[in-house]
Amino acid sequence: MxxxxxxxxxxxxxxxxxxxxxxxxxxxxxxxxxxxxxxxxxxxxxxxxxxxxxxxxxxxxxxxxxxxxxxxxxxxxxxxxxxxxxxxxxxxxxxxxxxxxxxxxxxxxxxxxxxxxxxxxxxxxxxxxxxxxxxxxxxxxxxxxxxxxxxxxxxxxxxxxxxxxxxxxxxxxxxxxxxxxxxxxxxxxxxxxxxxxxxxxxxxEPEAGADAEPSHSGAGPSVLGYASRIITDAIDAMRYDWDEDHERFSFFLDPEVPYVVGAHAEETVDRLLDEAGLHRSDISHWVIHSGGKKVIDAVRVNLGLTRHDVRHTLSVLRDYGNLSSGAFLFSLRQLWEEGTVRPGDHGVMMTMGPGSTIETALLRW
The missing domain is CATH 3.40.47.10 (Thiolase/Chalcone synthase)
Structure with a gap:
């Protein structure tokens, strides 16, 4: 982290x-x-x-x-x-x-x-x-x-x-x-x-012992830290490589990707939160990559999240599809515009991709 x-x-x-x-x-x-x-x-x-x-x-x-x-x-x-x-x-x-x-x-x-x-x-x-x-x-x-x-x-x-x-x-x-x-x-x-x-x-950064100041009016969250996990046993599960038959690059997704990502999501998120002295129950907002229906379901089940927790992730998938590296920011924008965040709330952002890799970030408003 x-x-x-x-x-x-x-x-x-x-x-x-x-x-x-x-x-x-x-x-x-x-x-x-x-x-x-x-x-x-x-x-x-x-x-x-x-x-x-x-x-x-x-x-x-x-x-x-x-x-x-x-x-x-x-x-x-x-x-x-x-x-x-x-x-x-x-x-x-x-x-x-x-x-x-x-x-x-x-x-x-x-x-x-x-x-x-x-x-x-x-x-x-x-x-x-x-x-x-x-x-x-x-x-x-x-x-x-x-x-x-x-x-x-x-x-x-x-x-x-x-x-x-x-x-x-x-x-x-x-x-x-x-x-x-x-x-x-x-x-x-x-x-x-x-x-x-x-x-x-x-x-x-606030001085030791001082209460955190609330966000600027209209401003977003502070980024408190990151945690990563690369699953090297599944390094070929998502790849973009040369297709000799078509003479162009082609993307490949292994059908096991949702289960690989889901199985490692809990450990990665818990490590992110442990180092901040937090638990999953302390997280008010989840901003998760819209990787696909099965990927979202696997992450949701393994983290014990509700469909409400991933409402923006599902909304982005429905209206835009998987937007690769920028999809989670479409979800963040929707959360921001929703107006439900309060000063002091914590959030987790999570993206998944080739490697196979899980990236997370901890936020505080």
Whole structure:
């Protein structure tokens, strides 16, 4: 577990963005002419109603044309810049800050490779200061948002009062392979495109024995610490690698992923809470990655959570699908807007991804 030393990094604002085009699961099955009842069942029993995607243009017979790996990388870049910029602008607007106020930018993505990365491109696109510190977290998958947040809160704690941003940019439609197999259909039924930005500023830590000050008006929680767990026995359970047959990268999800994640969730969360002297009963709010229906159920059962505890996680899955590394920030935004949080409340954020990995963070409002 990592604890900020000397100052507490506080989440000050969250902004999200999605591409303009959205599709129901039924519409996607129709667009791609899917008639296999097994594949249709995967789509229609996913607990997902709608996703935002950047689909290729259709050819003469009305079927989306096949994209090359080059087409997919260009989509990753162009669509990613659009939604990444919108998420950051929304985040800064809610905070009442300007791009010139940003002193550090961390960008997260797993749906393509760019050099220079999104951090450099967004600094130019948004007119951030050229002296802005930057970091790109690439290829870590759905858990990467919390890996990046650890870096951002660490930077903010070392630079009190200065504004740091993290943005997740995931164009999952740039990582699709359409070949009619069950392997690719599971992936194609699940992921959506989206970006989420989060602003962090560090504050002085309360003196020993002093009561914690309540949050700034409208501000979010302080991040108290992190706990991680990599399950090396399941290192190949989630992977994004080269498909020789299709000459492009392809994502693979092992059917055992929900059970692997669920079986290790309790130990990871308890370790996070033990080091803070807390118990699961002390946690008022749960912000969990929308990894899929079975993953959410496995985590919920193993942690003893109610459906109300994971209401925002389920809502994000229903309306957006799995947004990879930024999905938990869509849930955080919904919790924030709900207005049910009170000063002194504790919360846990949890993401899961390749490795297989579980990442957690402890929050206090």
């Amino acid at each position: 990592t604890r900020n030393a000397g100052s507490l990094a506080r989440i000050m604002s969250v902004g999200t963005a999605v591409p303009p085009a959205s599709y129901t699961q039924e519409e996607l099955l129709s667009v791609f002419g899917v008639t296999d009842p097994r594949i249709r069942s995967v789509f229609l029993n996913s607990a997902i109603e709608r996703r935002h995607l950047t689909l290729p243009p259709c050819d003469a017979d009305g079927i989306p044309r096949t994209e090359t790996q080059g087409d997919l990388l260009r989509k990753h870049s162009s669509s990613g810049l659009l939604i990444g910029r919108e998420a950051i602008e929304t985040c800064l607007k809610r905070l009442g800050a300007d791009p010139s106020d940003v002193a550090f930018l961390c960008c997260v993505s797993s749906t393509g490779l760019l050099t220079p990365g999104f951090s450099a491109l967004l600094i130019k696109e948004l007119g951030l200061r050229p002296t802005c510190g930057r970091l790109d977290v690439v290829g870590m998958g759905c858990n990467a948002g919390l890996n990046a947040l650890a870096a951002v809160t660490g930077w903010a704690s070392a630079h009190p009062g200065r504004l740091a941003l993290m943005v997740s940019v995931e164009v999952c439609s740039a990582a699709y392979v359409f070949d009619g197999t069950m392997r690719t259909s599971v992936v194609n039924s699940l992921f959506g495109d989206g970006a989420a930005a989060l602003a962090v500023v560090a504050e002085p």
